[in-house]
Amino acid sequence: MFFSRHLYIMILGYTLLILTVAGAGIALIATRTGIIIGSLLIIASFFIMGALVQQLNKFNSRLRLFFDAVEDKENMIQFNENSADKEMNALSHSLNRINELLASAKADSRKQEKFYYSLLEEVPNGVLAWDSEQRIMFANGIALRLLGFEQLAFLRQLEQQYPALKDFLHQGKIQDSFLLQSVHKKQLSLSLNHMKLESEVITLLAIKDISNELSEKESESWNKLTRVLTHEIMNTIAPIVSLAQTLSSRTETDEKVIRGLNVIREQSERLMEFTESYRHLSYMPDPVRKPFSITETLHNLSLLLQSDFEAARIHFTLRSTPSDIIITGDEKQLSQVFLNLLKNSIQALEGESNGQVEVTLEVTDKLYIRITDNGKGIPVELQEKIFVPFFTTKTEGMGIGLSLCRQIIKKHGGDFYLSESRKGNTTFVIEWVLN
Numbered sequence: 001m002f003f004s005r006h007l008y009i010m011i012l013g014y015t016l017l018i019l020t021v022a023g024a025g026i027a028l029i030a031t032r033t034g035i036i037i038g039s040l041l042i043i044a045s046f047f048i049m050g051a052l053v054q055q056l057n058k059f060n061s062r063l064r065l066f067f068d069a070v071e072d073k074e075n076m077i078q079f080n081e082n083s084a085d086k087e088m089n090a091l092s093h094s095l096n097r098i099n100e101l102l103a104s105a106k107a108d109s110r111k112q113e114k115f116y117y118s119l120l121e122e123v124p125n126g127v128l129a130w131d132s133e134q135r136i137m138f139a140n141g142i143a144l145r146l147l148g149f150e151q152l153a154f155l156r157q158l159e160q161q162y163p164a165l166k167d168f169l170h171q172g173k174i175q176d177s178f179l180l181q182s183v184h185k186k187q188l189s190l191s192l193n194h195m196k197l198e199s200e201v202i203t204l205l206a207i208k209d210i211s212n213e214l215s216e217k218e219s220e221s222w223n224k225l226t227r228v229l230t231h232e233i234m235n236t237i238a239p240i241v242s243l244a245q246t247l248s249s250r251t252e253t254d255e256k257v258i259r260g261l262n263v264i265r266e267q268s269e270r271l272m273e274f275t276e277s278y279r280h281l282s283y284m285p286d287p288v289r290k291p292f293s294i295t296e297t298l299h300n301l302s303l304l305l306q307s308d309f310e311a312a313r314i315h316f317t318l319r320s321t322p323s324d325i326i327i328t329g330d331e332k333q334l335s336q337v338f339l340n341l342l343k344n345s346i347q348a349l350e351g352e353s354n355g356q357v358e359v360t361l362e363v364t365d366k367l368y369i370r371i372t373d374n375g376k377g378i379p380v381e382l383q384e385k386i387f388v389p390f391f392t393t394k395t396e397g398m399g400i401g402l403s404l405c406r407q408i409i410k411k412h413g414g415d416f417y418l419s420e421s422r423k424g425n426t427t428f429v430i431e432w433v434l435n
Helices: 005-031 035-071 086-122 143-146 155-161 163-171 211-248 253-278 294-304 307-313 333-346 401-409
Strands: 127-129 136-139 177-179 187-197 202-208 290-293 313-321 326-329 355-363 365-374 413-421 424-432
Touching: 005 035, 035 424, 086 163, 086 253, 143 202, 143 211, 143 307, 163 187, 290 294, 294 307, 294 313, 294 333, 307 313, 307 333, 326 333, 333 355, 333 365, 333 401, 333 424, 355 413
Parallel strands: 313 355
Antiparallel strands: 127 136, 127 202, 177 187, 187 202, 290 326, 355 365, 365 424, 413 424
């Protein structure tokens, strides 16, 4: 039992004493044999009753203190178990034991909560959760990175960044999905779900980066198209070149006809060379992977292009954190990528008097390689097209440079994209997963 027999005996003793003293006082007053003594006895019974109430209130106040602490989720309170009152010591021991159990349950709950949070941080997709008051309850690191936030506290921050999302977030159905382009030019697929936690409705938003999937399908489509085009063009032009050579070698052929045939042959050969260049897009060899210093490779390329930088009055800077970074890949293919990008930066700074090209290498969760110039920038309407094969804004060139660079990076398991382009700042980024 919660209270011992001693407590019951104490209460019973106090009750009998109160009844006896009060009864004797009432009897003396009623018989008029001792009105003063009877009055004193009744007053004494009230004092005894007060002593009993005070004794019982010790237990009540301790219980009230305990329940208030439980309500406030405070489990650090400790009750004295070494007082002179054995019954109070027993109660304090029981309450301390309950406190220990509650603290243990709370620690287990926190441990489990931390486990689930850590688990959500490891999933490959972004996860957001908010309550009915539109307060963000949880946002894993991938969600923040994909959406371009350092932290999220309220749903309205997301709506302000992406106004097109507002209707979907408030009216979207569970089976619906939404395609969104992030501030980092990532293609994101969003899907909603709802769950009820006691009386609270929690909304979950799953975020998946599908940029790589789209890029792979796009590259595959372009490769198929390029194979068909190069095959058909080569098969069509080869007989023309052969026939022009044969006709022009005949002695009876008129001189003007010979000149015309030579023009046809030369133009056809140029067209064949032009077509041959596109085979690089569809017949890119697999990389021969070996460990090498990407920092040293970029340093060597800067020395190779030093005369070009000086001629164009461009200041080149290479920053690497750490100072020497080793990766595993095809050094020749990757050197071609960086050479193309640096030459593009030089061309972008044509006519600038204070041109700057900066390459930064930084290792965090991945290796990030950023190539930045302070040129005029790429117009917004062209930024989506620069990686498309055959597209070029230059008077010279065939429009395969950036597309070829992206294919090489993709074959190495990395990602290559335009991070930002405006007047004074154009930045291309290569994301590289270190082994």
